[in-house]
Amino acid sequence: MTVQISQRTLEDLGFSEVLRALTQRCRTEPGRERVLARPFHDTEAEVTEALALVEEARFLSQQQFSLPLGGVTDLRTAVGHAEKGGILEPRQLIDAAQLLFAFARTREALDERREKVPRLVEISRRLPFLEAMARRLDQCFEPDGEISDRASPELKEARDRARGLHRRIKTRLDELLHDESFIPKLRENYYTLRNGRYVVPVVSNYRSEVDGIVHNASQTGQTLFMEPQAMVGLGNDLAIAQSEVSEEERRVLQELSQLVGRESTRILEGLEAVAELDEVEAIAILSADLDATTPTFVDVTELQLRGLRHPRLVLKGTEVVSNDVALTGGARALVVSGPNAGGKTVTLTGVGLCALMLRAGLPVPVAEGSRMPLYRSVHSTVGDAQDLTQGLSTFSAHVTLLRDILAVVGQDSLVLIDEIAADTDPREGAAIAIAVLEELLGKGAYALVTTHLEELKALAHMDPRFLNARVGFDSKRMAPTYRLQMGAAGQSSAIDMAARVGLPSNVCERARELSLNAGGPLTKALAAAEDERRKLYEELEKARIAAKEAEALRADLEKQKVAFERERKGRMMQFNEDVHSASEHAAQEVRDLLTKLRSEQNEKALSEARMQLQQRADEALKRAAAAKAELFQVEAPGPANLKVGAWVHHSGLGRDVEILELTDGQAVVSAGGALKMRVPTTELSGPRGRKPQQTKFPERQKGDAALKRAASAAPAQVDATNFRCDVRGMRADDALSELERFLDQGLRRGEEAALIIHGHGTGALKQTIRDHLAASPYIRMFRPGEGHEGGDGVTVVALRG
Numbered sequence: 001m002t003v004q005i006s007q008r009t010l011e012d013l014g015f016s017e018v019l020r021a022l023t024q025r026c027r028t029e030p031g032r033e034r035v036l037a038r039p040f041h042d043t044e045a046e047v048t049e050a051l052a053l054v055e056e057a058r059f060l061s062q063q064q065f066s067l068p069l070g071g072v073t074d075l076r077t078a079v080g081h082a083e084k085g086g087i088l089e090p091r092q093l094i095d096a097a098q099l100l101f102a103f104a105r106t107r108e109a110l111d112e113r114r115e116k117v118p119r120l121v122e123i124s125r126r127l128p129f130l131e132a133m134a135r136r137l138d139q140c141f142e143p144d145g146e147i148s149d150r151a152s153p154e155l156k157e158a159r160d161r162a163r164g165l166h167r168r169i170k171t172r173l174d175e176l177l178h179d180e181s182f183i184p185k186l187r188e189n190y191y192t193l194r195n196g197r198y199v200v201p202v203v204s205n206y207r208s209e210v211d212g213i214v215h216n217a218s219q220t221g222q223t224l225f226m227e228p229q230a231m232v233g234l235g236n237d238l239a240i241a242q243s244e245v246s247e248e249e250r251r252v253l254q255e256l257s258q259l260v261g262r263e264s265t266r267i268l269e270g271l272e273a274v275a276e277l278d279e280v281e282a283i284a285i286l287s288a289d290l291d292a293t294t295p296t297f298v299d300v301t302e303l304q305l306r307g308l309r310h311p312r313l314v315l316k317g318t319e320v321v322s323n324d325v326a327l328t329g330g331a332r333a334l335v336v337s338g339p340n341a342g343g344k345t346v347t348l349t350g351v352g353l354c355a356l357m358l359r360a361g362l363p364v365p366v367a368e369g370s371r372m373p374l375y376r377s378v379h380s381t382v383g384d385a386q387d388l389t390q391g392l393s394t395f396s397a398h399v400t401l402l403r404d405i406l407a408v409v410g411q412d413s414l415v416l417i418d419e420i421a422a423d424t425d426p427r428e429g430a431a432i433a434i435a436v437l438e439e440l441l442g443k444g445a446y447a448l449v450t451t452h453l454e455e456l457k458a459l460a461h462m463d464p465r466f467l468n469a470r471v472g473f474d475s476k477r478m479a480p481t482y483r484l485q486m487g488a489a490g491q492s493s494a495i496d497m498a499a500r501v502g503l504p505s506n507v508c509e510r511a512r513e514l515s516l517n518a519g520g521p522l523t524k525a526l527a528a529a530e531d532e533r534r535k536l537y538e539e540l541e542k543a544r545i546a547a548k549e550a551e552a553l554r555a556d557l558e559k560q561k562v563a564f565e566r567e568r569k570g571r572m573m574q575f576n577e578d579v580h581s582a583s584e585h586a587a588q589e590v591r592d593l594l595t596k597l598r599s600e601q602n603e604k605a606l607s608e609a610r611m612q613l614q615q616r617a618d619e620a621l622k623r624a625a626a627a628k629a630e631l632f633q634v635e636a637p638g639p640a641n642l643k644v645g646a647w648v649h650h651s652g653l654g655r656d657v658e659i660l661e662l663t664d665g666q667a668v669v670s671a672g673g674a675l676k677m678r679v680p681t682t683e684l685s686g687p688r689g690r691k692p693q694q695t696k697f698p699e700r701q702k703g704d705a706a707l708k709r710a711a712s713a714a715p716a717q718v719d720a721t722n723f724r725c726d727v728r729g730m731r732a733d734d735a736l737s738e739l740e741r742f743l744d745q746g747l748r749r750g751e752e753a754a755l756i757i758h759g760h761g762t763g764a765l766k767q768t769i770r771d772h773l774a775a776s777p778y779i780r781m782f783r784p785g786e787g788h789e790g791g792d793g794v795t796v797v798a799l800r801g
Contacts, residue, residue: 003040003359004377004408008401012382012416013353014312018286018362021315025285029074030271031278038279040359044298044374049119050361051294056117057284065113067281068105071098072274079268082261087253090145093137096260096267100134103127103270106277120280126273128266133259140256147249155248162241169198169234176200176228185210187223196242197235199225283362290314292363295370303327303351303446307367310350311357314365322367323484325351331467333437333447335456337489338471343482344450345382345418347471351448352380352416375414375446379405382418395423402436411444420449420456430455441465457489485537640684642667647691648684651767653783654774656687677783680792683767723751728759732768739769743778746799755785756795770795 010016023032041047060067073095082088088096110117110124140151149156173191176182177200183189185206191198194215202210202224204217213232216225227235260267286292290311307322314320325347327334336344354364355375364372381401398421405415420436421429430453437459440447449456459466472483640648646659650669660676661668668678725742727735739756746754756773758766773782778799785794 002042005040005356005359006379009352009378009380010356012380013349013356013378015353015356017312017315018353018357022279022282022286025282026278027069027281028072028274028278030076030275031282034275034279035282038360040356041361047297047359047361047374051363053119053280054283054287054361054363055294056120057280058287059116060113060120061281061284061288065109067277068109069102069274069278071095072102072278073099074271075099076268076271079260079264082257083264085261086257087250088257088260090141090147090253093253093256093260094141094145097134097137097141099267099271100128100130100137102274104129104131104134106274120277123273123276127270128263130263130266133263136259137256140252147252151252152248155245155252158241158244158248162238162245165234165238165241169231169238172231172234173198173200173228176230182210192225194225196239197227198231199227202226287363290363290365292365293368293370294363295358295366295372297358297372297374300371300373302329302371303373304371305351305354305366306370308347308350308354308370309365310346311353311365312349313346321482323347323482324486325469325484326486327446327467330464332441332445333449333459333466334469335459335466335489336448336450336469336471336484337452337457342471343484344471346482347469347484348416348418348448348450349380349382352378352414355414373412373446376410376412377408378414378416379409380416380418381405382416398423399432406436406439406443409440409443409445413443413445415440415445415447417447417449420451421453422451426453427455429453434459437466460489488537640681640686642681642684647687649687650679651683651685651770653781654770656689656691658691659684679784682763722755723753724755724757726757727765727769728757728761730765732765735765735769736772739772743776743797743799747778751799754797754799755789756797757790758793758795760793766792766795773797 019035019038022035022038026032026035041050075092075096078088078092078096104127107124107127107129110121114121140148142148147155149159170191177186177189177191185202187201187203191200193199197213197215199215201218204222204224207214207224207226210226211229212226213229214224214226217223218225290309291314295305303326305325308325309320309322321343323343325334336347338344354366354372355378357364358372359374359378364370366372381398402417402420409415417436421433423429424432433449433451433453433456437447437449437456451457457468460468467487468489469484469486470488472485640646642648642659642662644659644662647656648659648669649655650657657669659667660670662681665681666678667681667684668676669684670676723746725739727738730738735758742756743754756769758769760766770782773779773795780798780800782795782797784792785796789796
């Protein structure tokens with residue numbers, strides 16, 4: 001059984017617009033003609049094969065590859081003329097050469113990709129390989145279309161002879177034009193061509209004094225264009241030579257036309273193959289423009305389109321609201337309701353157009369995971385069917401179309417009815433609509449209808465074969481949302497729409513009063529049920545949005561975790577390699593120094609060796625500290641536990657501290673011993689180590705602490721100093737370079753403390769500097785400035801002695 005698609009359905013759904021979009025993406029006239037004649041496939045196998053061909057073309061498109069069809073011209077008429085013995089024009093023969101070159105390029109290009117595009121390669125096998133003939137045609141013509149001297153030796157010889165005669169005649173004429181006795185008889189001193197003969201403009205009064213042949217005269221008759229008698233013989237020779245040239249050119253064209261005529265069958269087959277390749281490439285380009293996919297259709301009986309976008313709206317470049325449309329769970333009829341201009345008809349025609357496109361082997365604008373049956377036939381009645389020529393009203397014409405559809409519909413047909421049984425008494429219209437739909441389903445068809453009739457909306461509550469859907473309406477904006485909601489019936493919102501388009505407010509208010517008492521118990525029950533369903537749907541949407549955001553956050557955190565772990569492992573490997581390298585280097589230096597010690601016997605040499613060993617050890621410790629600081633900077637800090645007594649990490653100090661007090665975004669922390677400071681809580685994060693355990697003997701602990709304080713004495717307290725470095729306004733890289741130079745200078749000068757002025761700003765420069773100080777070998781400790789020193793806009797550092 002063949003697919004049945006009526007012309008009425010094609011017009012209702014606008015299938016011609018899809019074909020027109022395809023022709024605009026074709027590059028050859030045969031390809032455009034093939035698109036306009038594209039058939040609907042009868043079997044699943046045919047549709048599968050057509051879509052597989054498109055997928056190969058889409059693969060090439062994704063690889064930024066375009067078929068080399070440049071220069072392809074529709075030569076079917078010219079080739080047919082040559083086949084019958086006709087002589088082609090030079091332009092036609094040049095186009096034939098370009099066509100044959102395109103055949104060869106296309107065949108070779110696809111053959112290089114035969115593993116990926118076997119079906120396209122199979123089509124390209126029909127392209128004739130006539131490159132030798134193409135070269136012969138190409139060499140016979142110049143770029144401007146003139147027959148080349150290379151076309152034949154005879155043509156070159158004849159042209160050389162003609163060119164020689166031209167030169168001789170011009171030389172004789174130049175001599176004549178310089179003859180003092182001849183010049184007064186000329187109207188002007190030049191020569192020209194008339195009827196292929198060289199002539200000079202002679203004043204008519206001197207006609208009898210000039211020996212020659214008159215070939216033409218001016219409009220006034222005052223000037224005669226005469227060929228001097230001395231030139232006549234040469235002119236006759238030139239005419240004969242030019243005749244030989246023309247005859248040889250005609251012979252060349254005839255020979256080349258015969259070449260084309262002998263291969264006409266193969267050339268025409270190649271044009272058909274080019275048309276097919278051009279059509280498939282155009283479909284691939286259109287599919288990419290529509291962001292189309294291929295729904296599952298083999299052995300599919302349920303409709304489930306995800307993210308459906310109307311193809312015609314996408315082609316227009318307008319913003320399209322995607323919707324999910326489904327007929328599952330035994331349902332065979334979808335009743336779409338809701339306000340006017342809300343998208344009901346768009347949904348109806350969108351599904352129908354996708355059904356036609358799938359039957360034609362075209363991907364459709366739906367999301368991955370969609371499913372759609374291959375409907376055996378598609379029937380539609382969309383828009384006003386009023387026919388004044390036959391005396392039919394809108395309702396009569398509509399019923400006539402329903403009658404015709406019922407007469408031909410069968411198993412697995414798709415029927416699309418816009419505003420079924422409208423434009424008549426609502427009760428009788430509803431009765432007709434229900435009867436028609438029951439008849440359609442009884443014959444095994446699927447139906448999508450739009451309606452405002454409450455009785456049709458109620459069918460889904462009583463018959464499992466029916467399913468409701470509605471288009472949304474935003475009561476706040478008084479405008480449709482174009483969002484389709486499955487499983488719910490919609491209100492017409494006619495009064496709201498009327499108010500939106502400007503109907504007087506008092507009329508709208510009166511209409512609302514009347515509508516409250518209109519309708520029976522069924523209408524009110526449906527309205528209450530729909531209101532409850534609407535509230536549940538809104539809550540569900542909120543939950544879906546929250547779940548989506550949570551999932552996105554989880555995925556982002558997972559990515560960050562993986563990135564941190566990857567960088568940490570990389571830093572760890574580099575750290576281990578650096579330590580190993582440093583150890584090897586230090587061991588070698590120790591061996592060298594021991595060798596030197598064994599060879600030296602004086603005390604001065606021993607002292608110098610000990611100093612060098614100590615210096616090497618200090619440098620190794622500094623490098624290890626710097627590498628370790630850099631290693632642990634990449635670890636993702638956990639959130640700080642902001643409560644008194646909590647153990648947290650302070651980014652400025654680069655160490656763990658204990659929270660002593662908390663007040664409005666500020667915290668007083670203990671950095672060990674008597675050192676306390678007030679810092680913003682934003683600089684606190686999760687600890688890098690464990691909180692030190694309290695000893696069981698506090699008195700003993702106090703004594704130890706006192707001994708430590710005595711040992712360290714004053715160096716733990718850093719006072720402000722005039723040795724300052726101002727990096728305000730600098731970029732981070734420049735500031736760190738300046739800071740490194742400043743600290744190096746301070747150590748050489750023997751400075752004990754320094755003041756770094758960075759300002760507040762966004763805090764980025766301050767944080768960068770303090771992170772650098774935490775890993776710097778120059779620094780014994782640092783702290784934020786006190787109020788009299790500049791507050792948190794400065795950092796006070798203690799330099800290593």
